[in-house]
Amino acid sequence: MTTSPSGRIRTAIAGIGNCASSLVQAVSYCRAKGGDAVGVSFPVLGGYCPEDIEIVAGFDVDRRKVNRPLGEAVLADPNCTEVFWDQLSDQKATVHRGPDLDGVSAFMRNQPPDLSFVPSEAVPLTQDQIVTALKEAETEVLIIFLPVGSQQAVEFYAECALKAGCAVVNGIPIFLASNPAWAAKFEAAGLPILGDDFKAQFGATVVHRTLAHLADLRGVKLDRTYQLNVGGNTDFMNMMDMDRLALKRESKTEAVQSAMDARLADGNIRIGPSDYVPWLNDRKVAYVRLEGRLLGGARTSMEVRLEVEDSPNAAAMAITAIRAARIARARGLKGAISDASAFLFKHPPVQMDDPEAHDLLLSFAGDGAQ
Secondary structure, three states, X not given: OOOOOOOOXXXXXXXXXXXXXXXXXXXXHHHHHHHHOOOOOOOOEOOEOHHHEEEEEEEEOEOOOOOOEHHHHOOOOOOOOOOOOOOXXXXXXXXXXXXXXXXXXXXXXXXXXXXXXXXXXXXXXXXXXXXXXXXXXXXXXXXXXXXXXXXXXXXXXXXXXXXXOOEEEEOXXXXXXXXXXXXXXXXXXOOEEEOOOEOOOOOHHHHHHHHHHHHHHOOOEEEEEEEEEEEOOHHHHHOOOHHHOHHHHHHHHHHHHOOOOOOOOHHHEEEEEEEEOHHHOOEEEEEEEEEEEOHHHOEEEEEEEEEEEHHHHHHHHHXXXXXXXXXXXXXXXXXXXXXXXXXXXXXXXXXXXXXXXXXXXXXXHOOOOO
């Protein structure tokens, strides 16, 4: 296992969708703006800045992205996230044709071309060829941004990473880092894995967790709660297939349950994507409601509406997680990296309160509890 001598964190992306688009834009944006970049959660983490990330390879299935430079592919349909930085000529890595597996659902194939995935006619790379591509690019970290529900595809790329000697950052709700069997595979290979399912920079789950925790701190007895999310990107379209949604609901629900002193009964908590509205594009609108009782059982309730651009919200955590994976590699850490995962992901190996997880991440990075 080697580390790039240049200081750059050589990173590959599986799934060149909206989150990948925001990540690629963020890297180029931070390179151009440096310390003036807006909205960077950790401008320096363990000595690494966001601009130290170098995207060296991409993998996708869509014909509008395959065999194109990354800087062009991330702006192609069906991506619809906000373009906050369009100067991407520095993003020259090639997007390779990966296998479909379960990464493209039947539901997604039956949508208008500008909204859905359009599989490339190119021959998909085999696992050995993808491993070779990762090695030739001297990849240190593989980040997974495949569609929700892509169990086979996520596990396929995780196996590729193991064979290529790459750390993994798993951004979606397929459980790898939080699955003891997969964590053991990475430990045996001497490689770190971070995950699972990014907790957005300022998203519905973070707000929901904070409100639930605040109620506990103030002695409020929470009785029931929901979080209903609507959006217009391909992720929300894909999640209209209920068979692909189970782990997403579990991930989001557990993230909120774990923030409360007493777990709610299953019938009193409902969290997850609830509808697809095409004209919202990459905007996500979340409706959060909490009902409970004050002193003497006096009733109280709260409703919050949060609107965010969905993919930059995840990319902010991705640029932190990639740097944390590099730190873990450099230290020879292996298996699930709990200290770095708790703050960044909805379904980490170990759940903890966000302030505690924040300080632990800084301690892990060697930056102290600031």
